[in-house]
Amino acid sequence: MWTRIPSSSLRVTGADRVDFVQGQMTGDLRGAAVPSVVACAFLNVRGQIEQFARAYKRPDDIYLHLDEAQAAPLMARLKRYIIFDQVELQDTSDTLKTVHLWSPDSFAEQLAAGSAAQFEWAGGQVLAGRVNRAGKAGIDLHYLARHEAAVLAQLGEEKPLAELDAARIAAGIPDIARDGFEGTLLQEVGLDTGGPLPAISYRKGCYVGQEIMARLEARGNAxxxxxxxxxxxxxSHADIVQDGKTVGRTGLAVGGKALARLRREIAAGGALEVAGQSAVAELLTSDA
Incomplete structure (x- = not known):
């Protein structure tokens, strides 16, 4: 099974590429192996998420895989921070495509768990990264748009994006762009070290928003x-209300369920309202 992933992307090259991107993202790119994939967020000075990305560290470049329409604003942000750095940025959104393989058994020999690899397949070069989008390990497969017909011909049954969304919601896996969680703290939406989609290192050094992250680590829970x-x-994307007070906001809703950013004190099973309809906090844990 496989699903098309609405995507955008950037390619970062140059002698200073690792140090430059390391100083912007929350994950530890410098400490990662080559090749590898590192989940990360790009924050504003208040520590709020601007973009979520998966950074692929390769021998000659860094490939930043983002949600649809996210590459242009991230590229504009990164350009503002280039001073003497020897880096070049390229928007590859139109030339690369991505699908998610739900059952990656055919790639077991090429790709170990938690890693990334680039290899010849279906008549061209593909980049694969093992990621969790539906509650278990799968593979994001990136390929040139001009090779799409040949790549898709090698795959099995296509599943619509709505089914992948339903599976990830059931598994408690957030999608920052599709759930509309930009502008939140990553600890609030499952991106902390103990969350379902860890995307931060508290030991990696300075980056934009790092001071706020350090304060939250010292204080404890958000x-x-x-x-x-x-x-x-x-x-979807509606305020959650309890006793007339807004206590959270839903992400993308599929089949009557949604992940949500919710006040911690709301008890599981508590009566809620979403857009005037009754709802319930079905799951309420710090890492779900």
Whole structure:
């Protein structure tokens, strides 16, 4: 099974590429092996998420895989920080495509768990990274758009994106762009070290927003965390209300369920309202 992933991407080259990107992202790129894939976020000075990305560290470049329409704003942000750095940025959104393989058994020999690899397949070069999008290890496969027909011909049954969304919501895996979680703290939406999609290192050194992250680490839990909310006709991207007070916001809703940024004090099973409809906090843990 496989699913098309709406994507955008950047390629970063130059002698200073690793140090430059390391100073912007929350994950530890410098400490990663080559090749490898590192989940990360790019924050503003208040520590809020601007973009989520998976950074592929390769021998000659860094490939930043982002959600759809995210490459242009990230490229503009990175350009502002280039001073004397020897780096070059290229938007590769139009030349590269991505699918997610739900069952990556055919790639077992080429790709060990938690790593990335580039190899010849279906008549061209492909880049593969093992990632968790649906509650278990799968593979994101990146390939040149001009090779798409040959690549897809080698795959099995296509599953629509809605089915992948339903699976990840059931597994508690956030999608920052599709869930509309930009502008939040990563500890609030499952991106902390103990969360379902860890995307931060507290030991990697300075980056934009790092001071806020250090304060949160020292203080402990944030006021919000990632939860799952259920309700008939549950609305996407809507405020969650309890006793007339807004206590959170839903992400993308599929099949009456959604992940949500929710106040920690809301008890599991507590009565809630979303867009005037009754709902319930189905799951409420610090790492779900």
């Amino acid at each position: 006021r919000y965390h990632l939860a799952r909310v259920a309700g008939e006709n549950l609305a």
